[in-house]
Amino acid sequence: MIVLPSPEQVDRRLRQMLATDSVQTGENAVTDRLMLMLTRSCELRCAYCFVGLTEVAYGQPHPGTVEAASADSAPVGDLAPETAKRAIDLLMTSPKPRLAIQLFGGEPTRRWDLVTAIVAHAIGHRGRRGRELALQLTTNGLGFDVGRLDALARWGVTVQLSVDGVGPGNRFRRPHLLPAAEADARWAAAVAALRASGARWFLNVTVPPAAANELPARFADARTLGVPALQLNYATGVPFAGDAAEAYLRGLAVVLEDLAGAPDLRVFNRHPGADPAPLCGDTLCDVDGTLLQIGGVFFEKRFPQLRRLYTHGHVGSAARWEGNRATLGELWRRTKAALPPEDTALFLDGMRLGAASDLVARVVAARA
Numbered sequence: 001m002i003v004l005p006s007p008e009q010v011d012r013r014l015r016q017m018l019a020t021d022s023v024q025t026g027e028n029a030v031t032d033r034l035m036l037m038l039t040r041s042c043e044l045r046c047a048y049c050f051v052g053l054t055e056v057a058y059g060q061p062h063p064g065t066v067e068a069a070s071a072d073s074a075p076v077g078d079l080a081p082e083t084a085k086r087a088i089d090l091l092m093t094s095p096k097p098r099l100a101i102q103l104f105g106g107e108p109t110r111r112w113d114l115v116t117a118i119v120a121h122a123i124g125h126r127g128r129r130g131r132e133l134a135l136q137l138t139t140n141g142l143g144f145d146v147g148r149l150d151a152l153a154r155w156g157v158t159v160q161l162s163v164d165g166v167g168p169g170n171r172f173r174r175p176h177l178l179p180a181a182e183a184d185a186r187w188a189a190a191v192a193a194l195r196a197s198g199a200r201w202f203l204n205v206t207v208p209p210a211a212a213n214e215l216p217a218r219f220a221d222a223r224t225l226g227v228p229a230l231q232l233n234y235a236t237g238v239p240f241a242g243d244a245a246e247a248y249l250r251g252l253a254v255v256l257e258d259l260a261g262a263p264d265l266r267v268f269n270r271h272p273g274a275d276p277a278p279l280c281g282d283t284l285c286d287v288d289g290t291l292l293q294i295g296g297v298f299f300e301k302r303f304p305q306l307r308r309l310y311t312h313g314h315v316g317s318a319a320r321w322e323g324n325r326a327t328l329g330e331l332w333r334r335t336k337a338a339l340p341p342e343d344t345a346l347f348l349d350g351m352r353l354g355a356a357s358d359l360v361a362r363v364v365a366a367r368a
């Protein structure tokens with residue numbers, strides 16, 4: 001059993017992470033990544049999801065103009081194809097050698113027509129200039145069929161399937177538009193279809209504090225389900241301190257140490273360097289064309305004041321990709337200045353758990 005990092009080690013590591021900026025999307029990263037919010041509609045209402053989801057105006061394109069956008073409140077409606085294309089055009093102005101686009105929501109497959117249009121515009125874009133372009137779809141898997149999976153495989157889109165475990169492990173999902181049994185049956189069918197398809201995919205699992213000790217069980221689920229890769233996450237925006245944080249870290253260490261017995265399963269957490277969530281460097285284009293760092297959307301029901309503070313511009317007025325993000329250190333400075341003390345402490349606890357997870361991964365790797 002590994003010795004967990006001390007509070008002093010965690011704080012030191014967090015300071016380093018904030019000073020270094022995002023390894024994934026910071027100034028020194030080789031990749032620039034655009035997240036696209038296709039819709040604010042979703043079949044589920046997960047207990048830990050603080051995105052401002054709504055079925056109001058589902059299927060209706062938001063105008064996407066500077067005048068119709070808001071930095072203060074979550075917009076309604078879906079991303080218009082023209083807004084998505086402008087955001088992709090903007091990404092293509094990046095000087096970085098690698099580019100990435102992540103289709104996000106809400107549930108992006110609820111706008112499959114948009115998925116198709118975005119992929120076509122991005123893959124054939126002249127501004128790519130031969131650069132590698134990684135495409136990823138974050139989904140709950142409820143909207144899949146064989147034809148869609150074939151298309152994703154053909155386009156080279158990596159599928160990030162969010163399912164929080166089999167049976168009781170998935171209890172934190174709250175079916176909203178579907179009866180519970182039907183939602184369960186649909187994601188199980190999605191796993192089977194993904195396994196049979198040629199698509200690249202991985203399972204994304206989030207555990208809330210009440211399930212902090214369930215990481216080894218979720219790892220066992222992944223092996224039973226035959227998934228090729230796994231990403232384990234802790235819920236953010238909720239108290240995750242003390243015993244819950246320790247249980248999460250001990251479970252993470254057990255999973256990473258058990259990996260030798262699961263040669264066919266990649267666990268992304270074994271690689272240090274993730275952003276210390278809830279702080280994250282990625283830039284998102286919202287359905288109204290607002291460009292903001294994703295914490296402004298992830299936490300809009302929990303910390304609504306962050307939307308304005310994390311906003312950098314709008315696709316209708318931005319001329320280049322650069323300049324539409326702040327460093328992690330700057331985001332933390334803005335966050336601390338805006339949140340009341342108890343929320344600042346909660347936010348900090350989350351970042352400290354990210355830094356501690358990074359240290360655990362490093363310790364396990366060093367012992368391997």
Ligand code: SF4
Nearest residue numbers: 042044045046049106
């Ligand atoms: S499936 Fe995703 S977007 Fe939908 S409620 Fe759950 S976390 Fe939120």
